[in-house]
Amino acid sequence: MLKNDLFLRALKGESVERPPVWMMRQAGRYLPDFMKLKHKYDFFTRCQTPELATEITIMPVDQIGVDVAILFSDILVVPQAMDIEFEMKPGIGPWLSNPVNSEKHINEVNIPDVHDRLSYVFEAIKLTKKTLDHRVPLIGFAGSPWTIFCYCVQGQGSKNFDKAKAFCFSRPDLAHDLLQKITDTTIAYLKAKVEAGVDAVQIFDSWGGMLSPNDYQEFSWRYIQQIIDALKNDAPVIAFGKGCWFALEQMSTSGASAIGVDWTCSPKTARKLTNNQITLQGNLDPSRLLSPPKIIRKMVHEMIDEFGKDKYIANLGHGILPNIPVDHAQAFVDAVKSYE
Structure with missing residues (x-):
């Protein structure tokens, strides 16, 4: 029995005493203890070592008191399991020396046995659940097929993913072949995460807003919908699309348990577009955590007032930035917890 089930109750749309709170990328670069591990171990070593992933996952629960943990991992472990050899280059980020941009290369992309290729993730989930000892729920996540596709075809991060979009528009047949392979792998991966013990899953569509x-x-969206359809009876699903306010109405009837909202869409607009029928998550601008703690508290209480305390999960509108002072992150969490 969970000692703190606020998050799961909010996902069900139940009335709660206050909204639950967590932050996307909460187990990360703003925490000094995380930086110590970063200097000691490279990125994918941290992802692939269950003991390290567990330690990092639990840091924000212990240190700033969030109501839910999210497993420390990366969206690129999925294409890595498909034999798409991503690395994490210092100062650059995701890097693929041989982007997937030909029919031959797409035909060579494998749909793996996730239990074999991603076993370290499921071991980390089991160890994290044991270490959490029923304190808070645990979220597992994956990137949307489109977001992973962007990195696979572009070969690295981009301001506009022009190569990825050009490939879609010039060879949509091949683009859909690759997107389907990523989708099939993601479904198997998330199902295995649920089997390993996560309480909910989130789909991150970080680059959805690049598209009309x-x-x-x-x-x-057609691929995210496949994932929701496959997972919704196994665990609650949260769909988050950065810059995708135009799809909120459709998302709200997709079978997802909650929809993430970024800071470019007001709570009022988000509620209107979703007919107040679904739990919403968000949406403070991550840069606003650079404001003085007193201002953070005021803005958080205003945000909750606008969304309403029920059918709502307090969060940022995207991942926390690495230059946020820990006491400002703490102010955000404490502001939600003190809401009346």
Whole structure:
């Protein structure tokens, strides 16, 4: 029995005494203890070592008191399992020396046995659950097929993912082949995460907002919908699309348990677009955590007032930034916890 089930109750739409609170990328670069491990172990070593992943996952629960843990990992472990050899280059980020941009290369991409290739993730989940000892729920996550596709075709991060989009528009047949392979792998991966013990899953569509509403339907949402359909009876699913306010109405009827909202969409608009029928999560601008703690507290209480305390999970509108002072992150969490 969970000692703190606020998050799961909010996902069900139940009335709660206050909203639950967590932060995307909460187990990360703003925490001094995380930085110590970063200097000692490279990125994917941290992801692939269950003991390290567990330690990092639990840091924000212990240190700033969030209501839910999210497993420390990365969206790129999925393409790595598909024999797409990503590395994490210092100062650059995700890097693929041989981008997937030909029919031959796409045909060579494997749909792996996730239990074999990603066993370290499931071991980390089991160890994290044991170490958490029922204190808070645990979220597992994956990148949306479109977001992973962007990195696979572009070969690295980008301001506009022009190469990825050009490939979609010039060879949509091949683009859909790769997107489907990523989707099939992601479904198997998330199902295995649920089997290993996560309490909910989140799909991160970080680059969905790069697409027009019509192209979003074709190259992103149709694949996210497949994942929701496959997972919704196994565990609650949260769908988050950065810059995808135009799809909120459709997302709200998708079978997901909650929808993430970024800071470019007001709570009022988000509630209107979703007909107040679904739990919403978000949406403080991550840069706003650079404001003085007193201002953070005021803005958080205003945010909760606008969303309403029920059917709501307090969060940022995207991942926490590495230059946020820990006491400012603490102010955000404490502001939610002190809400009346």
